[in-house]
Amino acid sequence: MSKKYNSVMSEEFKFFAADYPDSPGVYLMKNGRGRIIYVGKAKRLRRRLASYFQKNTGHTPKTKALVAQVRSVDILLTGTEKEALLLESGLIKKHRPRYNVVLKDDKQYVLFKLDKRSEFPRLSMTRKVVRDGSVYFGPFTSSAAARTTLKLLGKVFPLRKCSDGAFRNRVRPCLYYDIHQCFAPCVRDVDSNMYMDQVHRVEMLLSGKSGELVGSLEKKMAQASAEMRFEQAAEYRDQIRAVKKTVEGQVAVIHDRRDRDVVGLAETDAGLGLGLLFIRQGRLLDQKHFFWPGLTLDEGPEVLESFLVQFYGAGRFIPPLIIAPHDVDNEVLAEVLADRRTDSVRVVVPHSTQEKKLLDIARSVARQAKEKKDTITARLQKVLRLVEEPLRIECIDASHLGGTDMRVGQVVFDAGRRDKAASRLYAFPELEGAADDYAALAAWTVRRVESGPPWPDLVLIDGGRGQISAVEKALSECVEPVDWELASIAKGPSRRAGELEDLIFRPGRKNPMPLKPGSAELLFLQMVRDTAHRFVIGRQRRARKKAVLNSELTSLPGIGPKTARTLWDCFESLDAMVEAGRGDIESLPGIGKKKAAQIHAALQGLKKARSS
Template identity: 55%
Template sequence: MFVFETQNYPTSPGVYLMKGPRGKILYVGKAKNLRARLGSYFRGDAGHTVKTAALVARVEAVEVLLTASEKEALLLESSLIKKYRPRYNVVLKDDKNYILFKLDKRSPFPRLAFTRRVVRDGAAYFGPFTSAAAARATWKELGRVFPLRKCGDRAMANRVRPCLYHFIGQCLAPCVKAVDAEAYMALVRRVEAFLTGRSAEVIKNVEKEMAEAAEALAFEKAAGLRDLLKAMRRTVEGQATVLTRLVDMDVAGFAATAQGVGLCILFVRQGRLLDRKTFFFPGLEAGEAVWAAGSALTQFYRPESFIPPRVVVPEALAPEAGGDAAGADESPDDGGGEGQGDAQALAEILEERRGAAVRFGAPRGREERKLLALAEVNARRAAEEAAKAAERDVLPSLAAKFGLPLLSRIEAVDVSHLGGRGVRVGLVVFEDGAPKKRDYRAYAFPELEGTSDDYLALASFAAKRAATGPPWPELLLIDGGKGQLEAVARALDAAGAGGAFALAAIAKGDTRAQNEMHDVVHVPGRKNPLALRPGSPELLFLQRVRDAVHEFSIGRQRRARNKAGLASDVLASPGVGPKTAKLLWEAFGSVAAMKAAGAAEIAARTGLGPKRAVSIATVLSQLPD
């Protein structure tokens, strides 16, 4: 049990890290007066919420990091939360930057490209889009309307003839000087006008062109223009007009429910509601809603994010608020007005990250108040829907089966090789029941070539995983039986990570029903498998995780094998060096696909010149099947 001694902590601003068993970080917080803030946790009857009381009961040590100001403390807190993802903090599970359109007007022939990072480079950015599929569909429709180049700068510089997009009317072919720069920039200005809300004039011009085509009896062209009009209206006019002013702003609203706190951020661009993003933080009480929303916004607006000039938040989150505000802690207030200071610090951080002024505060005027109410309605709905899904979620039941307090992050591992060649150990990650593909990893062990030793491969993986460190999973699932489980457990103990997380192995067992083998789950220290009924939701979920890692590890092993075969076949060909082989590999993936492509397709997909492509196609045709 942690004993708080007042004299050990300063009264200056900073960040504190509450640690539990084995030094695991349970919570990261900040304060302008560390002594007062920490004292509020550990005095007698502090009136804590259930969540805070559970946290305090598990604390074994507290480490503090001093900062020069509240703003620095807020920045450091956000950085540490992202790094350690503590169990008792509000952590954005979906913390990626969203897709934006980028129009770099510094180029003599700009193109409309995708990006997830905003850089102060003079380019124009449009978005964001929370759905990558919706962004790509919009980009495709815009490409049909506005024939800007699609290829990158490198491909354009190496082209000697137009690509396919030019021949289907979706590119003006600046690569071969088929259009002069002035005419091209006129088209760029039309694209910018369309994306900045002046779509009516563009649509009007297309309508006029369609009418002229119909009068000239060019019905095929008129029909194509008609389809383009429909696409544009789906893309732009389908967005609700919510402001009479053509301004960009984000509107963040939150709602507390019996199940937790919901947060919704509306993206308004040029007076139109472009998109929205919702978050849900389960298990929080109404008194923690302001703290949760403030902490989430601090993590949401990162340096590479698109930040509009206006961000509307409820009064409780605004810098001018009289009470608690953004980032206020859920523990009893220390009387220092920390919440209000955090909101002002967040406003300053947004301005620094945007590189220009940001009006961060409560709604002004009827239109902004209506938008905030809409955001709050969406936040409440998101919380209610997430709560219903959680009721059906198998994770709490599965956690109880393993004797764990919770089961949020699951990692699964499997070994794949072909007769001992191309050894790959695949690792997949599930968070809150869903795959987290950006955390998938494939480990290569060239020193194990020819061994066919799965136990040794898993032990080698365990040593690497222990060295990687947090975030730890609550459970590591191994595709295998008791032998594989023991190999991983011994390796983790040897690496000093034994007990950092629970272990389990899933394999075909002795249980038979209707002449079929069923999967069983083994855990360390238990002779018999866990009592998981065949066909139960818990076992089906574990099988889904096992199947995901099995497919991933086999795919990576095949990919490595194909790449090795490609390297040996293609690099052995005269006139093909490593760079060219890499281009061919990325474009086709196999020798058979290259040989079937021919010179024209090789040139189109790699950006190589036609003579070079013909030479390579000739070399490839001479390779054995």
């Protein structure tokens, strides 16, 4: 369990070693505005913090700039160094401090997932690794390229495409069966041995054994041709072409067939670049680079350790071997990575000549990394006259349906890209019938402050001066006032969303901000506003539709609210419930034979009523 110590905020921070314990934990350095500007961890907090504030310590320029801005330090005590490392990683991701190594592009990359637990496995795309017995292949930094490959494989290896829920409830073959891209094991009697032979071929291809697969297919094609089974020979021919097209962009870079990632660092005039190679079964599958301005190779060990913890997070594919440019003498880091992978992970420097060549390639990739100076967030900081670059933008839109069902939708854009997982819908039953957008925005402000960080760098409000004033007033009345940058976007004179003359307002200004019509900054803010509007309207309609369907369901004999919830949890739609068999309903938790028969009869009656 963590314990928190708070230092007193002052104009100039003075460090006293006796104020801090000499135990494991995490420290949070804050500037004069109370913002966290650096998060670090230490096995011995007192000694680590003392190293920052001792004179003549030979700090790097980055550390000197950091120390000059520190006005307070909070610490969180942990039981072990491992807990401190995990807590540090979570806090960096949450607060994105200015002086930390933060992965702005930390999205999960695309993987291929082969669910081998199923009687008829399915190949699909995913961005998250789940320890459920499935086999994963990748990663691919380009989702478009991954979709193209999946589409190509789907044409010549006719495995099922539908989800498990659709597979269980389907009553007739889908379109993929009609175009000969699926065996339709959902409704047809398919030979499992023949199906698993196709699965084995796909697995060989994605595992890097394309040479063996092509050789095997060529033999089968020749045999089928000799036996005058020309249609089957043509299928083998098409599979051979698909295999060759899939692997033609992959280069063999090492003789063994081990999975490994290679990390290289390179210093440029503008900062520090990091190159990452994804090598699977000895072939270079993909590559990626990252960049941090102002850093040097002197910070390389710190950058490397922070990168490994953040990049190889939970749910990401982690190879058993990571080649690094420096020795990572940190048993705790290896233990954390092994826990996330549920198997051992080795982080080592290159030993063989081939591994050293791979590291050189990773360094070449790192040298190509450059800072994106003309980002949309940097341009917004300039035109809106913000104190800091608005990396995290939260856009809110208040909506109601004729005075009822008052909602405030919140969407989040991180570094210019939407973070769908961070979207929220706030309901305010206490405002039912009020149709008061100002009250809803004020209530949202209170609840958003209560939810805590990560704080937005900019809150964009769908509305004009009145809406922005409502949020500003609510912020000032909070028990602990929060310093947020605010802006609102109002529809132009025509009152139509998306018009070029939409106006942007900021607190303390009577006139709108001077954004040029059609400028990239205004178009981006309009896109963010429209995204929030679609989100809240879509959620409202979905909730109302589900309420209507739920009312229709609970009106049937034998189906109360509890049974309805069980049905919704197991079936994707009311149509799927209607098409379900009695055995499917009987298998649901808490439903026996007698009740299943009653529910099935009621659903069949609903089906007849709908069709009549």
